[in-house]
Amino acid sequence: MHYKTCCFTGILSFFLIFSLAAQQPKIHSHNDYLQNVPFWEAYASGAKSIEADVILMNDTLFVAHEKESIKNGQTLTSLYLDPILKARELGIGHQEPFMLLVDFKTEAYSTMEQLLKDIQPYAALWENRENPFVKIVVSGNRPATEDYDKYPFPIYFDYQSTTDTLDLPLDKIELFSLSFGRFSQWNGKGRITDEDAEKLKKPIQIAHGFGKPFRFWATPDSKTAWKSLSEMGVDYINTDQPYAAGPYLKSLPKRLYKSPNVSEIYRPTFETDGIPSKVKNVILLIGDGNGLAQLSATMYANDNQLTITQLKNMGLIKTQAADDFTTDSAAAGTALASGKKAKNRSVGSLPDGSAAENLPAYLKSHGFNSGIVTSDNITGATPAAFYAQQSERDLIREIASDLPKSPLNLFIGGGKNDFLRFGTDETKTLEAHGFYLAGSLEELAASNASRVGYFASNHGLPKVMQGRKHYLKNATKASLAYFQSKKQPFFLMVEGAFIDSGGHAHEVSTIIEEGIDFDLAVAEALRYADKDGQTLVIVTADHETGGISLPQGNLNRQEVELEFSTEDHTGIMVPVFAYGPQSDTFRGVYENTAIFDKIIAAIQQYLK
Incomplete structure (x- = not known):
């Protein structure tokens, strides 16, 4: 035809x-x-x-x-x-x-x-x-x-x-x-x-x-x-x-x-940024797997801006474990929490088998309250590094049993079942050690208890793309409200866990949406720091995941292309940003263990 x-x-x-x-x-x-x-x-x-x-x-x-x-x-x-x-x-x-x-x-x-x-x-x-x-x-x-x-x-x-x-x-x-x-x-x-x-x-x-x-x-x-x-x-x-x-x-x-979820950013005042005054409170935010490529992709997808990228004092940290070029979250979390290199899979446990003294333990003796917030299970490798001492990250029962004995005053995260599934109701142990288990973030924020906890889920929390919305931001805000009411100095660690999951699974949507969600938590920390004037905020990652590059994109469409070279972690250095008094000391290139040392050095004036 x-x-x-x-x-x-x-x-x-x-x-x-x-x-x-x-x-x-x-x-x-x-x-x-x-x-x-x-x-x-x-x-x-x-x-x-x-x-x-x-x-x-x-x-x-x-x-x-x-x-x-x-x-x-x-x-x-x-x-x-x-x-x-x-x-x-x-x-x-x-x-x-x-x-x-x-x-x-x-x-x-x-x-x-x-x-x-x-x-x-x-x-x-x-x-x-x-x-x-x-x-x-x-x-x-x-x-x-x-x-x-x-x-x-x-x-x-x-x-x-x-x-x-x-x-x-x-x-x-x-x-x-x-x-x-x-x-x-x-x-x-x-x-x-x-x-x-x-x-x-x-x-x-x-x-x-x-x-x-x-x-x-x-x-x-x-x-x-x-x-x-x-x-x-x-x-x-x-x-x-x-x-x-x-x-x-x-x-x-x-x-x-x-991204369908472009978010407004917070623009800091910079009134106390880098000044050599006392540091009363420290907020450490860890984007799990959040390397420079992940951060860049999230920024471009969020109308070419993030709250994180407003910060002026920044550096790079080396992430190698004690026994491997490429770290896992357990060893990296331990390095950040204790200032000591650990073997992969070790949570708060040093290569010689001894327990690492973590920031909450160190600061408790100086009158600090401390807490952890995560979108992972409470027993996940990164949050666990701030309260547990175990040689194997999969020893969930033992890690859960370390929490009541820890110096923490606050915890928020998923995985309540990890405290129930081994024959002993560890939630009762938590209560016996003074933890009040709140039924909501609002209840936690208003609590007068000296120790509080909130299980956000019985099992793992969903990802942002699965319906979780503003959890990390709201959990950070509730934690800061709780600590402010205590009139004591505090240390708070906040982890955005699922950026890492997106890197492992090559899920670009997960990396970016979790990155935006993490940035909202950073914004809450910076708002608090601007109001308080004596709070140091540090934003970093434990390692990079996925070996990501950004070959193409379109800024007018807030569109970005990611490529992956691995399904695992890499040894690429990761960025660290700091804001508030003495934040300029976080510039440069250094080992991940130096984060601990720099935090301790920053609060020395307050301790005198």
Whole structure:
């Protein structure tokens, strides 16, 4: 059936363009025969179009770009048709339909005649005419357009013009393709110019107007290029790296994020920032796994600003454990809490087996109250480092039993069941040691008890994306209200735990939404510090998680792309920010253990 351009109404064109643009881009494995394992690598990578250049010689279709590179045995049959049939018959791989794009390097009609002979034994690959496993799409030296209809199913064609579009046999055209170099000399690094981008979009729109997908060949072959071409609406991304491009484009929607929860930030007064006066209270906020990339991504997604990034005194800390280059939260939490390096998995326990003296214990002897707030379970590695002394972070029963004996005056977090599930009701032990267990944050804030606790959940708390809203902010605010009523100096540790979870799971939404939530808690701490005038606020992380980089984004859309190099922690230094009296002492690059030392040094004037 033939169609003329004029037959396409505006409405039909709109819906065709919308339908094609809404589809995920597909991978076209260019010069696939040059891969170490032709066909199989592209097929395993999920390529929806696989290209083979063919040369007709002595009644055989050899797979090669020119005659000089022909190798015995490397034919269209051996490298493609036989493996494809095997994949189909044995049910190997994804079993999703794809195109075999056969690029004729020799005269069109004789090469086509041989192709038709070669594919005859493989009818099983296209027995389903509505949805064949393979479509044979002829490119390169093709027969004349008016002859397309002469060739039977499953033969289709790669049309290579967007100017000669009258009377096209659209039912035989599978896609439109053009050379990228006709429109741009961009090398795939940095940003393509607006002018070139507009040139490139025009042929795509013409192809989509005919209801056909589009491909550029000879494109730059990089992640930046793949993303840009995808955003322009290219349907088949040309690449010689299908094993890299496939996973990259498939994961891109999950790694490209725009937050629906842009929050207002708090702008500190800086009246007491960095002045050499007494420090009465210390608030230490720890974003678990919150490295510089996580912080950057959260800032860009939150309209390019955070409360944290308003702060002026900042440094970097090294996070290595006593026994490993890459720390876990237990060793890192112990280093922050005690000023001593610990082995991974150790919670408040030093390498020689002795108990580490943590900040709450040290400060109690000087008249300080202390507390911990976390979005993790109370027995989680980071909060536990501020009250427990155990050689293994998984000793939950023992960690829970350490809490009543600790010097803490306040705790807020999840995981009440950790105090119930081992045969002994440790909540009774908590009460016996003077803890009043509040039923709400409001009750805790107004409590006159010398020791208070609030279990925010029986098991783990949900993530922000699962419905938890402003918990960390409200818990911080309630804790500060409680301590203010006691008229004593205090130390408070606040942990945002799920930034780390997002890094482990490669969940960009979790990293950013938990990062924004953590920033709201930081804002509460800074508000208090501005009102009080004698409060030092420190914001840092225990380690970085995910090995994250930020290759692309869009500030106007508050959109950011994250890439991950690992599912684990890394040894990358993490930022530390400080605000209030003596906050300038936190500048520089130093070990995580120095946080403890700097806090002690900052309160020495108050202790005199």
